[in-house]
Amino acid sequence: MFSIMPNGFIVRLSDGVIIPNDISNNDYKKYLDWKSLGNEPSIHVPTQLSGATKITRLKARLAMADKGVLDQLESWIATQPQQVKVLYEDSDWIFKDNSIVKQAALALNWSDAFLTELFTLAASL
Structure with missing residues (x-):
């Protein structure tokens, strides 16, 4: 019913929802109840590996947080025109070939690799 990601977040297998370790989160409470019945989560197996060109904004932010560059990107975003800020804050998906992604990578000295x-x-998250 659940799997656990390397960063400790829980994935509900029925719909792929990522559940943070937050006791005030109702889904996390349900997970804890499920575990209290003697169940154990499986290790999360990514459904998509290298070559990803489209990711959700949430997963992008989690990955940047894991790599320690989220604050760097958000500081750069804060210096950009309003349209860039709106696109970053309100987009559901991030595309690798998007011009803003390319501008950010160039400005932050992030290699293509x-x-x-x-x-x-x-x-993979």
Whole structure:
């Protein structure tokens, strides 16, 4: 019913929802109840590996947090025109070939290999 990711977040297998370790989260409470019945989560197996070109904003942010670059990107976003800020904050999906992604990578000195690593990590979460 659940699997656990390397960062400790829980994945509900029925719908793929990522559940943070937050006792105020109702889904996390249900997970704890499920565990109290003697159940154990499986290890999360990514459904998509390298070559990811489209990831959710949530997974992108989690991957950047894991790599320690989320604050760096968000500081750069804060210096950009309003349209870029709105696109970053309100987009459901992040595309690797998007011009803003390319501008950010260039400004932050992120190599294509690092960008690929971020997208691959995000796809695995």
